[in-house]
Amino acid sequence: DQQVKQNSPSLSVQEGRISILNCDYTNSMFDYFLWYKKYPAEGPTFLISISSIKDKNEDGRFTVFLNKSAKHLSLHIVPSQPGDSAVYFCAAIIQGAQKLVFGQGTRLTINP
């Protein structure tokens, strides 16, 4: 039962363009969402998050959009840089609970 889904296993984007990573969820109880970035053989690092009371959160080049009615969130990276090449995981949590539920990850490759 995959409650958080990232349907694109990989994405390739040209440097300087926008990268859009998508994530869908099924559990309407989730009320807080996070994006993590992971390099090979390293632990994930926190990127950006959004509460379900918002539909957008921006931090520098990173913006997360949340569409609750569609149970969909997306991460926009603009402009994309070579150092952004990594695997990106979206995660969801029910506030007050402890467990993060992760998607399968999307491997982003930024081409020079």
Add this chain to the structure above:
Amino acid sequence: GAVVSQHPSRVICKSGTSVKIECRSLDFQATTMFWYRQFPKQSLMLMATSNEGSKATYEQGVEKDKFLINHASLTLSTLTVTSAHPEDSSFYICSGQGTYEQYFGPGTRLTVT
């Protein structure tokens, strides 16, 4: 962000032996720590939730007698893989609970020969 360390970063052991992995929160106190496992090209799989001073809560399908977790202090949790077998070879990652975010360690690559 908060820092979590893991030791060792890589370990190779023989089948049948036990291996201990340490997870430390360096600049914050983590009442709750989590242990994950990641297979190649797959998502992070939560193995167990470790609360300081109490028994760990294991996810369905994870053998608690095989994966022993101890959370003796607010800054240290350990995972011991007992009687390791080649199928236990994996990338093990711990995290410490922040307000909402979890802060992850760098991971430990376990190879069982």
